[in-house]
Amino acid sequence: MAGPAKGRKLSGLSGCLSCRQVLNIMVILGFMFNYMLRVNLTIAIVAMVLPTNHSQAAAGNATLGSSPSTALDNATLAEAAAEGGVEQTRYDWDEYWQNMIIGCFFWGYVCTEFPGGRLAELIGGRRVFGTSMLVGSVLTLLTPLSARLGIAVVILLRVVLGLSLGVTWPSIHPMVAKWIPPMERSKFIANTMASALGAAITMPVCGLLIASFGWESVFYSTGLVGTVWSIAWFFLIYDSPAQHPRISYEEREYIEKAIGSTTKKGKALPLPWRHVLTSGPVWAIIIAHACSIFGYFTVINQLPTYMKYILDFKIKENGLLSSLPYLGKYLFAVAMSALADHLRQSGRLSTTVARKLFTTIALVMPAIAMAVQLLLGEQRAAAVACFTIALTFNGAVTAGYLGNGLDIAPNFSGTIFGMAQTLSSFTGFLSSAMVGSLTQGNQTFGQWQKVFGILVGTYTAGALAYLVLGSGELQHWNNPPGSTATSNGKDLADEGDAEEEATPLRKL
Known part of the structure; x- marks a missing residue:
């Protein structure tokens, strides 16, 4: 090499x-x-x-x-x-x-x-x-x-x-x-x-x-x-260890051996559209991501309105509230991701089980929080707690579906995530339209209960879809026939070295 x-x-x-x-x-x-x-x-x-x-x-x-x-x-x-x-x-x-x-x-x-x-x-x-x-x-x-x-x-x-x-x-x-x-x-x-x-x-x-x-x-x-x-x-x-001009031999060898033949080096592979669009694990990622982002945007974007009209409570009265959910989500994401990698590396959980477990945590816990909010949401302390819990536990997506495309098809992980992200962005528009149609001219707790009920259903549907369709196994179409990938990754690595090192290392 x-x-x-x-x-x-x-x-x-x-x-x-x-x-x-x-x-x-x-x-x-x-x-x-x-x-x-x-x-x-x-x-x-x-x-x-x-x-x-x-x-x-x-x-x-x-x-x-x-x-x-x-x-x-x-x-x-x-x-x-x-x-x-x-x-x-x-x-x-x-x-x-x-x-x-x-x-x-x-x-x-x-x-x-x-x-x-x-x-x-x-x-x-x-x-x-x-x-x-x-x-x-x-x-x-x-x-x-x-x-x-x-x-x-x-x-x-x-x-x-x-x-x-x-x-x-x-x-x-x-x-x-x-x-x-x-x-x-x-x-x-x-x-x-x-x-x-x-x-x-x-x-x-x-x-x-x-x-x-x-x-x-x-x-x-x-x-x-x-x-x-x-x-x-x-x-x-730099795009890969082979292109980096300052990487040590030991670090490069460790990375390339660990990745093996799952990721194609050099020229990108043609996209297997039929396999991608008919793949259950791909749709599991897309559906879970869309449901998660729908809930996230609804909670975050509509929080000031709910606090003002239902609780008569301005967020500026508690400066911590504006940053606590963000901080909680980040810290929880880091902790759950480290735990997921530890459980997979130790062999205690397969990648499939780990992804399903943490996706379930990320979606079901917010669903439970919104169910409590539906019942107790007129109480200030309960509302603040429910919103914070929903956003914090949603951070587990990083150990769940968020990086799942890298498990099932690392060669096309950008495409898979791009598909999921595009659909999820439209749910942001849908979220605003939904809340507006339900509460416009009628800012009552009864109308907001409908919003929280929809969130419970959305989070739950995303979790169920992922439990049924999700997988952590490498898909056969990740390395299509003729891609020169082998079981030990040798042919692929050699080809990648030849192609990548032929390019200028410092070219932007």
């Missing part, structure tokens, strides 16, 4: 980290900053517009798939901006246009999730993820200018931002397939939950920026951070 000289030390950010550790750190930061680029406008828009009697409520309840950052009472940020005394241009955008600006991000977002996964399989996740973040960061820096040019320019910029960031989640899976040994993948997938940390951190930081320097500083700061991260990504990260 070709490779760097034997005995070379592991290399990374400071020469003391392995390349996989560097990848872990960069992915954690990447998903934090990814969400930062998404939610910054949702927070800043309160300070961008001229105050009206209804504008703050509109921004706080922006729907149509709006970001989870809407859980923050944006009126708090408007007050902070006023107290800061920073004079900046404000725009006469009414509630309709504010919602349009926030929601149009998802017009582009849903269009590139599926092609983003396949593109990463074809040209590499490094280029797709890194370019997406770089473009998104530059567009963020241009947001104040776009506002001065007119609302049409702002909407166009947000649509393009959605197109750019839509590829990020699916594009990371093909990288995982080449870099992370199968028994370590749950822990690595938990890194993507750092997006929850990104939301929790961005909200208070943006509030301080608005108060101290005005709303434009939100976009300049977040755009600059994203740009710096993107440049570092291209210098530090």
